Amino acid sequence: MQNFSKCPNCGGEEYFNPETGMLVCERCGGTFPVNEPSTQPTKREYTPTFQPNNVESNQYECATCGAKIVVGSNGEVHRCASCGNRTVKKSDTTLTSTPDGIIPFCITKSRAAELFRNWVSTRKFAPSDLKQMAKLEKLSGLYVPVWNFNFDITWRYSAIGVKKYTDDDGYSEYRDCPVDKVKDASFSNVLRAGSSKVSWRLVEDIGNYDFSKVRPYSTDYLLGFAGLDTDIDVHSVYDKITSDIISDNERVAKNRLEGEYFEVNNFNCRTRFRNVIFNYTYVPVWANHYTYKGKRYHCYINGQTGKTGGSAPKSFWKIGGLTLGILGTLAAIVGLVFWLI
Numbered sequence: 001m002q003n004f005s006k007c008p009n010c011g012g013e014e015y016f017n018p019e020t021g022m023l024v025c026e027r028c029g030g031t032f033p034v035n036e037p038s039t040q041p042t043k044r045e046y047t048p049t050f051q052p053n054n055v056e057s058n059q060y061e062c063a064t065c066g067a068k069i070v071v072g073s074n075g076e077v078h079r080c081a082s083c084g085n086r087t088v089k090k091s092d093t094t095l096t097s098t099p100d101g102i103i104p105f106c107i108t109k110s111r112a113a114e115l116f117r118n119w120v121s122t123r124k125f126a127p128s129d130l131k132q133m134a135k136l137e138k139l140s141g142l143y144v145p146v147w148n149f150n151f152d153i154t155w156r157y158s159a160i161g162v163k164k165y166t167d168d169d170g171y172s173e174y175r176d177c178p179v180d181k182v183k184d185a186s187f188s189n190v191l192r193a194g195s196s197k198v199s200w201r202l203v204e205d206i207g208n209y210d211f212s213k214v215r216p217y218s219t220d221y222l223l224g225f226a227g228l229d230t231d232i233d234v235h236s237v238y239d240k241i242t243s244d245i246i247s248d249n250e251r252v253a254k255n256r257l258e259g260e261y262f263e264v265n266n267f268n269c270r271t272r273f274r275n276v277i278f279n280y281t282y283v284p285v286w287a288n289h290y291t292y293k294g295k296r297y298h299c300y301i302n303g304q305t306g307k308t309g310g311s312a313p314k315s316f317w318k319i320g321g322l323t324l325g326i327l328g329t330l331a332a333i334v335g336l337v338f339w340l341i
């Protein structure tokens with residue numbers, strides 16, 4: 001992947017250096033600050049009519065997975081950072097949703113390669129030759145879009161709980177007890193996938209990004225990297241988050257009441273959402289898609305913290321060996337027990 005802008009000193013190509021957080025020129029080594037817009041990362045109030053901002057961008061499209069990949073002004077992409085295939089071509093569409101903010105890469109490519117090798121060597125059942133192959137990794141620095149929500153809720157539930165009292169003679173009496181409970185809670189950094197082209201499970205695995213480090217979005221951060229455009233509508237994300245919380249709260253309230261009372265009548269539960277703010281943020285991921293014996297595996301590395309996760313092939317012989325070992329141990333124990341009795 002190439003994604004360069006020109007150096008003002010010598011015309012050489014610049015890229016973003018995760019170690020220094022500056023732009024560096026490949027030819028003369030000159031360093032330059034990232035051109036950031038003066039506004040701080042926006043946190044917008046959520047409205048059901050919100051439409052994302054689109055801007056003209058240099059965009060590529062992958063024929064295999066359909067990912068739309070955004071690079072800086074002079075950038076080129078040869079490999080899809082989302083699926084790993086060499087099936088990208090310049091896109092006819094040039095409109096991209098602009099992120100509100102970006103968490104820049106802190107982990108360099110060489111550090112990411114080292115982390116990948118360490119990760120492979122700690123896979124329990126990975127075939128031995130995978131560790132050799134790990135040196136040939138193809139790492140792509142990808143900014144993954146996420147929707148980030150912050151909100152407060154007021155959760156109120158009411159019911160008539162029936163209490164059962166039994167006296168010493170065995171007579172039971174039932175008493176109605178009105179219940180009305182109100183709880184307030186705050187949620188921050190509730191993250192959801194902004195793109196269907198990444199494994200969200202893997203992003204969550206390597207997660208915990210420090211959102212206090214979000215910078216105002218600038219395409220300078222993309223120099224040497226690529227960004228994935230969003231294809232998940234913010235309103236469907238909001239609807240899913242709220243309906244999940246509403247049904248969770250209902251379930252918890254019901255369980256509590258049913259645990260406390262003999263019978264529960266007139267149950268009512270409402271969750272109100274307040275101060276809903278959100279933003280659309282790019283988070284950094286080193287993605288490595290590799291093939292082992294014809295099958296695709298994925299490894300993601302958190303570009304801010306280095307936390308690594310993914311899937312790896314399992315060696316038939318190693319699992320088989322362990323199973324035989326366990327069976328052998330079991331046989332020995334059974335033998336010992338028989339010998340003892």
Ligand SMILES: [Zn+2]
Nearest residue numbers: 007010025028
């Ligand atoms: Zn230069």
Ligand SMILES: [Zn+2]
Nearest residue numbers: 062065080083
């Ligand atoms: Zn692709």
